[in-house]
Amino acid sequence: MQTFYLGVAAFLLLTMVVGLIRIFRGPRQEDRLMAMQLFGTTGVAVLLLLAAAFDASSMRNAALIFAVLAVLAVAAYARGPNRREKEIK
Amino acid sequence: MSLAPIFDILLITALLLVSWRLLGNSDLFQAAVLFISFGLFLSLAWVRLQAPDIALAEAAVGAGLTGALLFATLKIVEPKQGRSKNGAQPKSCRLDRAAECPGRMHYILASIFVLGLAGLLLTAVFSLPDTANGLAGLTSGFLAQSGVEHPVTAVLLNFRLYDTWLELGVLLLALLGVLGTRDRLGPQNVTAAQPPNPVLSWLVRGLAPFMLLATVYLLWLGDHAPGGAFQAGVVLAATLVLLWLAGLGSVVRMPRHAWLFSLVAGFSAMLVLALCTTLAPDAVALAYPQSWAKALILLLESVATISIGVILASLTVLVLAGEGEANGAGAAETDGKNGM
Amino acid sequence: MHILAVLLCLAGAFFFLAGTAGLLRFPDSPSRLHALTKADNLGLGLIVLALVVTSSSLAVALKVILVWLLALAASTSICFLLGQSMLRQDQRQDQ
Numbered sequence: 001m002q003t004f005y006l007g008v009a010a011f012l013l014l015t016m017v018v019g020l021i022r023i024f025r026g027p028r029q030e031d032r033l034m035a036m037q038l039f040g041t042t043g044v045a046v047l048l049l050l051a052a053a054f055d056a057s058s059m060r061n062a063a064l065i066f067a068v069l070a071v072l073a074v075a076a077y078a079r080g081p082n083r084r085e086k087e088i089k
Numbered sequence: 090m091s092l093a094p095i096f097d098i099l100l101i102t103a104l105l106l107v108s109w110r111l112l113g114n115s116d117l118f119q120a121a122v123l124f125i126s127f128g129l130f131l132s133l134a135w136v137r138l139q140a141p142d143i144a145l146a147e148a149a150v151g152a153g154l155t156g157a158l159l160f161a162t163l164k165i166v167e168p169k170q171g172r173s174k175n176g177a178q179p180k181s182c183r184l185d186r187a188a189e190c191p192g193r194m195h196y197i198l199a200s201i202f203v204l205g206l207a208g209l210l211l212t213a214v215f216s217l218p219d220t221a222n223g224l225a226g227l228t229s230g231f232l233a234q235s236g237v238e239h240p241v242t243a244v245l246l247n248f249r250l251y252d253t254w255l256e257l258g259v260l261l262l263a264l265l266g267v268l269g270t271r272d273r274l275g276p277q278n279v280t281a282a283q284p285p286n287p288v289l290s291w292l293v294r295g296l297a298p299f300m301l302l303a304t305v306y307l308l309w310l311g312d313h314a315p316g317g318a319f320q321a322g323v324v325l326a327a328t329l330v331l332l333w334l335a336g337l338g339s340v341v342r343m344p345r346h347a348w349l350f351s352l353v354a355g356f357s358a359m360l361v362l363a364l365c366t367t368l369a370p371d372a373v374a375l376a377y378p379q380s381w382a383k384a385l386i387l388l389l390e391s392v393a394t395i396s397i398g399v400i401l402a403s404l405t406v407l408v409l410a411g412e413g414e415a416n417g418a419g420a421a422e423t424d425g426k427n428g429m
Numbered sequence: 430m431h432i433l434a435v436l437l438c439l440a441g442a443f444f445f446l447a448g449t450a451g452l453l454r455f456p457d458s459p460s461r462l463h464a465l466t467k468a469d470n471l472g473l474g475l476i477v478l479a480l481v482v483t484s485s486s487l488a489v490a491l492k493v494i495l496v497w498l499l500a501l502a503a504s505t506s507i508c509f510l511l512g513q514s515m516l517r518q519d520q521r522q523d524q
Contacts, residue, residue, distance in 0.1 A: 001431060001483065003092055008438050008476070010096040013133075015449040017103045022452050022461075023122055024110060028518075030511045031458055032122040034465050037507050038452060040152065041469035042445060043129045044500050045476045048493060049438075050136060052480050058141035058315040060492060061307070062132060065148040065324065067500040068300050071507055072327050073125055073156025075289055075334050076409060078510040286513075292506040299499060 005053035009046045016042050033074055040070040097137060103130045117166065121159040128152050141315035142241045145307070149323035154405060157330060161409040236382025238313040245317065246386045250375050253318075254359040257393060260400045261356060267407050275348060276341050276403045279410040285336030293335035300328040308394050318390040322397025329402035330409070340402050348399065355396030358389055434479040441475030444468050458515055466508045470501055 019042075022035040044063045051059035107130060111123040128151020135144035228240045228248070235243035245253050268274065304325045311317030333339035340348065362385070363375050377385055448468020455461045477497040484490040 001434075004435060004438070006092040006096060008442050010092055010099060011442050012445055013096060013099045013103070015445050016130075017099060017106070019449045019452055020103070020106060020110075020126070023119065023126065026119065028458050028515065029118055030515050031461060032119060033511055034458075034461055034508075035452060036122050036126055037504060037511075038448060038465055038469055039126050039129050041473055041500055041504055043133065043152075044496060045441070045445065045473050046133060047136065048476065048480055048496065052483065055485075056141070057489070058145070059136050060489070060496070061310065061316065062136060062141065062144050062148045063496050064303060064492070064499070065145060065320070066129070066132075066152060067496050067503060068296065068303055068324065069149060069153030069327050070500070071292065071296070071503040072153045072331055073160060074507045074510055075331060076157035077160045078286070078514045079334065079409075286510065288506055288509050292502060295502060296499070299495075 002053045005049045009049040009053070012042050012046050012049070016046075029077075033077060037070065037074065040066055100130060100134055100137065104134060117163055121156070121163055124159060125152060125156040128155060142317070142320075145315055145320045146323070149320050149327070153327045154323060154330070154401060157405055158408055161405070161411065165411055234379050234382070236379065236386050237311070239311060239315070239317075241315065242311045242317050242386070242390075246389055247382060250359065250362075250389075253393070254356065254363070254375075257356045257359070257396060260397060261352065264352070264400050264404050267404050271407050271411065273407075275345060276406045276410075277343070277345060277348070279341045279406060285334070290335040290337060293331045293337060297328055297332060297337075300324055300331070304328065304394065304398070308390060311390060312387070318393040319397060321390075321394045323401060325394060325398030326401035326405065329398060330405045333402075333406050334409075340399060340406055343399075348403075351395050351399040352403070353396070355389075355393035358392045362389070431483065434483045437475050437479035437482070441472045441479065444472035444475060448472060459512065462508055462512055462515075466505065469504055473497055473500055 016039055019035050019038055023032045026032055044066045047059050047063035047066065051057065051063065104127070107123050107127045111120055111127060114120045114123070128147060131151060132144050132147040135141070135147055225240075228244060231248070232238070232240055232243055235247045237243050237246070273279075304321045307316040307321040307324060308318065309316075311321070329339045333341060343351070359375075362377065366373070366375055366377055445468060448465055451464020451468060452461050455464055474497055477493050480493050481490045484493065
C-alpha cells in the first residue's frame, strides 16, 4: 500500500510539472492563478498521500496549512476592479 | 520503495524548472505566481528531506503570506511600470524594470559574487565529515532537561533562546521600516480600497474559526512534535489579514495600546527573562531553571505567537493598503489623520 | 478494503489528470476555470475517501476529511473570485 500511495503521489507531482506550462503561457493573469490554485490542491493531495505512505502526521499538518492558507494570495489579488488591464490575448 | 527516487527526481525537476523561469522572466506577475509555486514545491522538498518543521513554516510563509505581499507590491509597482514603457519595446532587464536598468557591470559583479558563494558552499559540503551527525546527539542528550519533548522546540526556546529573541527583534524592525515609509503610526483605521466581496466575507466567516483553531493546534504541537510559535504565528497573521480583506475588522480595529502591547510582548518577555536570569545569583543570562522550563517555554511560545501574528499581519495590511494610498492620495490623507 | 482504496485513489488521480488536461487544452479562460473546479475538488475528495477507508484511527480520518472540506470551501471561493475578476476586466474592455 505504501508503494502504491507513493506512486500516486509521484503521478500527481507529474501532473503539477506538466501544469507549469499554463503558468508559463498565461495568457491572462487569472490563468496563471488558476494553475497555482491547482498546484495548491494537488499539493494537499500529495502531502496527504505521503503522510499515509510514511505514517507521518506532521505532513498531514502541512496539508492542513496548505488548505487553510491557499485562499490568502488570491484574495489579496482579487480586490475590486482597481487594476490595469494587462496582457489580454 | 523504488518509487521514492522517481518522486524526488520529479520534485527536483519542478524546482529547477520553476526557478529557471522565475529568474529569467521579464513579466513580474508571472514571476510572482512562479515564486508562490516555488514555495509549494519547496515545502514538498522539505517534507522529503524529513525536515517537517521547515516544511510547515515554508507552507505557511511561502504559500500564504508571501503571495499576498508580492501581489500587493506588484499593484503598487505596476502602474509606474506601464507609464515608463509608453508602448515602447519593453526593456529586457529583469526583476526591477521600474528603476534604471542595471548595466552589464552589475550582472558581472553579481555573478562573481554568486559563483564565489557557490564555491564556498561546495567546499563546505565536501569538507563535511562523512559520518558526523551535527549537534543532533548533543541535543537529544540534553532533551530531558529542556522541558519539552521535541528537539527543535528545545533548541529554539531553551538551548538557543537568544536566536529566537533576536529574530523577534528583526520582525519588529521590519514593521518599523514599513511604518517609516507609510507616513502613519500604525494600521489603525486603514481601510481596504474596495468594498469587501460578499463571497469572501462569507468564506472568511467560516474559515477564521478553523484558522484560529489551527493556530492553537500548531502552538500546542510544538511541545512534542513539529510545529510551534513561528508556524502558529504565521497562521494567526494570515487569519488577521484575511479578516481585514473581508472587511471584518482585524488589527486595524485594535485599540492602540493593545496593538502596541501585542507587538512588543514577545520581545520584551524574553528581555525580562534575560534581565532576571542575569541578575539572579550564579546564573548565566537566559539560562532558566529546569523546573520552570516547561511552563516558561509554554508562556514564551504563546506570547511570541501573538507578537509574530500581529507584527506580520500589520506589516501585510500596511503593504496591501499602500496600493490604495498610492492611487488615491486623498484617501491616504484622511486615513492618516484618523490613524493618529 | 484495500482494493476499494486503490480504486478510489486511481479515480482521484484520473480527475487530477483530467483537471490538468483541461487547464492546458481548453481554449479560453472561463472553460479552464470550469475544468479546474470540477477536477481538483473531485480528485482530492476521492483520494481523501481512499485515505479514510485505510486510515489507522478515527482521529486521522476526521482530520483528513476536515482538510478536504477546508480545501473545498477555499477552492470554490477562489474560483469565484477569479471568475469575477475576469468578468470585470472583460466588461471594462467592452466599454
